[in-house]
Amino acid sequence: MTERRQEDRAPETGPPDGLVEVLARWERSGGHWTVLTTTEAWIEIGLFTCDGAEQMGQVSGARTSVLSSFLADRLSSTD
Template sequence: MTAVETLERWTDSGAVWRVLSRRGGTITVGLFRCDGGEEVDRITSSTPDLIAFIGDRDSSED
């Protein structure tokens, strides 16, 4: 499963993701529970498809 597929599946299930950092072409995204509370996991990647998917958004709520 790609990082983009993971984020899509995460939001399809009602959970939230948030960009934690953008540095030197690498993005770190936190995966949070459905209520937006506790961080469950993180994805760190420099793949162009993930960077393009997220664009200027700061979270799945944008």
């Protein structure tokens, strides 16, 4: 297995693929996400079933410029 260089890694901390990829993949599979808590530097997001009734997981990480662009002031995937 090849070790990735630091500069090749996703800018987010938390999930290995980065929060944007996790959220995009969750949406593509039919799930919904909702911002649970946020500060200027950190964000926690709940991952919900396709009907939004049950939280299946949670991810958190730094509020990077990439993540901020993806969110575009949305608080959920249904906004």
